[in-house]
Amino acid sequence: MNTSYDVKFWDIRRNQSSRTASFEVRWKVGRRGKSKSFRTKGLAESFLSDMRQAAKRGEAFELETGLPESMIKAKNARTWLQFAQAYVLAKWPHSAAKSREGLTDTMTGVTLALLHDRPGKPDTATLRAVLRNHVFLPEDRRARLDPEQTAAMRWLTAASLPVIELEEAKTVRAVLEAISVNLDGTRAADSTFRRKRAVFHHALGYAVELGELSANPLDRVKWKPAKISGEVDRRVVVNPTQARELLAAVTYVGRTRGAMLAGMFPCMYFAGLRPAEAAGLREKDCHLPESGWGLLTLEETRPESGRQFSDSGETHDVRGLKQRRRKAIRDVPIPPELVKILRAHIERHGGAADGRLFRTATGGVFSTTAYTKVWKEARMYALTPDQVASPLAGRPYDLRHAAVSLWLNSGVPAPDVAERAGHSVDVLLRVYAKCIDGQREIANQRIADALTT
Structure with a gap:
């Protein structure tokens, strides 16, 4: 040739x-x-x-x-x-x-x-x-x-x-x-x-x-599979009291692993971060004032894949934000409660050599298997037997679902929630449609008012 x-x-x-x-x-x-x-x-x-x-x-x-x-x-x-x-x-x-x-x-x-x-x-x-x-x-x-x-x-x-x-x-x-x-x-x-x-x-x-x-x-070829709802199951969504009990229970797990992860799970609940976003969070991305609200400026994520697929040979590659251009950033305001947690984490544990807040004892990134195992044990401590057997907060990702649902139910406008969560508005409303409480009662009252006028 x-x-x-x-x-x-x-x-x-x-x-x-x-x-x-x-x-x-x-x-x-x-x-x-x-x-x-x-x-x-x-x-x-x-x-x-x-x-x-x-x-x-x-x-x-x-x-x-x-x-x-x-x-x-x-x-x-x-x-x-x-x-x-x-x-x-x-x-x-x-x-x-x-x-x-x-x-x-x-x-x-x-x-x-x-x-x-x-x-x-x-x-x-x-x-x-x-x-x-x-x-x-x-x-x-x-x-x-x-x-x-x-x-x-x-x-x-x-x-x-x-x-x-x-x-x-x-x-x-x-x-x-x-x-x-x-x-x-x-x-x-x-x-x-x-x-x-x-x-x-x-x-x-x-x-x-x-x-x-x-x-x-x-x-x-005209072919469509049977529809499977992409909506979040509202049964997985914890309320604020349950969330805090779960986050506290994380600290009881293991000798050091639970304590090292005690700041990562709150980022998923109070800031609505995806696990890969929380894993990539660096100290320089955090504005943590002594009082009041703080701010996270997200830029990097650490998604997990098999070593055979990455150029680095590691299981976690450094990537940009999901579905955004490589250098895009996303600002997420965080409440004083999370500011306090992150300040305490930095003071107690420091960070990895590359600035990441959450690291293993050897400085690596926690694997999905590792932090999921900690979460499952924390559920055993914080929830009743019936709740443990239920879908309630079954995965760490459900903390993010709880965060976004809480924002929507609090009356935060959908565009603002979408910006904080890194969603488009249409995806946000489609995925979380059944997690917005009170909408049926509001609709019923509006219909009743219309019928009586």
Whole structure:
């Protein structure tokens, strides 16, 4: 294969000569000019972005087709397994750790739905492990396969459907059904399904760009899963008295772990922080006056993912705020009670070397497993047996739900609550609709007043 690293790109232009609107991507490999037309500007921009990313990674471009090595590999794929592996590896370099984990998880589920029913099929857990820990990871991060997994890999290779079979609507429907359920067979949340469908749609669009499919088959399939409410279950929301009892109970857990986390959980309740936001909170982000309200200026988060997905090799990457541009900040006013708690925490425990307030004994970030274990034990101390068996504050994240619900029920305007919580107003009202107390009584009174006038 004759290749070159001498690549130049031009801006996308609208094709004026075509009867129907189209957009042309133009580039040059060596001295050979290349072009490709797309029906929409979005498709053209996606293709050009992939090409530029490949050039940025230092990939060689084939002179004949003008495509980079990663696209050639995907284009030459004959089965979905081969194509999906090439697709994931092409997207890997410019994705965040959490996005890589989501991409791998989605493509694992999709791939398991695109298999022939061949004899000798390994159990699903083994197939999933091979895909997640080997197939969909870069070569230097792949786990070594044991004999059972090696046999499973051979079976997967032989059983994978050809990419072209995705032209059939029934094949696409099978995939949609597979990604609409959780591992335990329960229906996945709407947000989970939409995220996985978006990944699948983009992968199919990539196949269209490479000429493997004539058009994106998802655009022709009308299929929706059964609706699962994304609203917060009001049964998980604690009142202020219960919240304070739980926060106090955290300090009783363990020799030091509960005390080290005694400031982190209040940030979720009094400031409505997500756990990853609280984990990334630094002393310089906190304005803690001796009296009155304080202010948290959020900038960094520490989301947790598998080590195999992060560039640093750590389980917690440093990221910006959720669904905001990298350098965006969010100001959250905090009540005097939280100011006092954080001042006491800093005085008693200091911070990590990088300025984080909440750290393990060795200076690391508390894992989700670690702080969830502390929370479960605190519930045993603070709640009655019936409450422990109920959904009430079942997860640390429910403290955030309690905070946002409290703000809304206190009459704080929705735009202000949304800004503090880092939500859009429409998402805020949709998610917390059933946690706003008193709305039914107010509506009933207004209707009664109207009927008597």
